[in-house]
Amino acid sequence: MSTDEFIDLRSDTVTRPSDAMRDAARNADVGDDVYRDDPTVTELERRAADAVGMEAALYTPSGTMANQTAVKVHTEPGQELLLDRESHIYRWELAGASMLSGVQTRTIDAGDRCVPSPEAVERELVAEDLHRPGTGLMALENTHNYRGGVAVPKSRIDAAAAAAHDAGVSVHLDGARLFNASVALDEPAPALVDGVDSVTFCLSKGLGAPVGSILAGSEAFIEEARRVRKLFGGGMRQAGMIAAPGVLALENVGRLATDHANAARLAAGLDDLPGVSVPEPDTNIVVADTEAAGIPAADFVDACAAVGVGCGEFDTYTTRFTTHLDVDAEDVDAAVDRVAGVVTEHGA
Secondary structure (H helix, E strand, C coil): CCCCCCEECCCHHHCCCCHHHHHHHHHCCCCCHHHCCCHHHHHHHHHHHHHHCCCEEEEECCHHHHHHHHHHHHCCCCCEEEEECCCHHHHCCCCHHHHHHCCEEEEECCHHHCCCCHHHHHHHCCCCCCCCCCEEEEEEECCECCCCCECCCHHHHHHHHHHHHHCCCEEEEECCCHHHHHHHHCCCHHHHHCCCCEEEEECCCCCCCCCCEEEEECHHHHHHHHHHHHHCCCCCCCCHHHHHHHHHHHHHCCCHHHHHHHHHHHHHHHHCCCCCECCCCCCCEEEEECCCCCCCHHHHHHHHHHCCEECEECCCCEEEEECCCCCCHHHHHHHHHHHHHHHHHHCC
């Protein structure tokens, strides 16, 4: 690796498609998917549904579209969406639930559990009456992005979902990095989601596809989701050219363990730096706290970029580094060395 090479740890969305994926895109058998005659998209959706143990699946351009489609299908305008205050749907999706589905979001602090306890769910769910909208949907997340890529155990997902179902409320799981959780917990993906009504997962993160996410659920749910995807502008034509790399991406689940090992290596290296505190990661997301070093995250990110390491500001003193299939152990060690120089130069 050249010392001038940029080590991009901003996100696992920055991966480049493999030569095999590029070949698959070029040679894909295609049709018009709005008419449901693109065989490659159909194959991807079938395999994706099987991968999470759901009846059916829908290919979407992005995880945000997949999540917002789920919200739209599960709710009626004027209802309430209950979700963790640090969840991706709430923090990073441009108030889409209110803009696109006309639902009110209400947050709950799931804390270190990353999903609310059954008692918290029971306490926070709202029944419809003359004054209150009624909870139409609860959303959970696994792995939990903002809380550090935590792999949430099946028992917690199931318990929260069961409490919602007891009150007649549907449950959607934002599983953008679901397979990272599956690998980290040594739990099959279908088992992790068998307690929820719908799930999304991204092909374009750790699995390495250039574009696309999946929404999965019952056949009836996906039929309605297909209409909502069209409403949101997600009806695609010869989409097999981007779906074909997604089919290959599903074969990359097993190698996620390498990303996790590299993340642990990165976390240990950064944690050894003076004034930098990094908890051991569950998966491929590493969160570094530089408050003791006296370096605000915004300055830290800029300084790291200047020495050829990409990372992202999370909070005032916290920065996210994300490992993926385009970085190896050598890259990780080089990144730690470069960041060490940043801490030496900019630390208190």
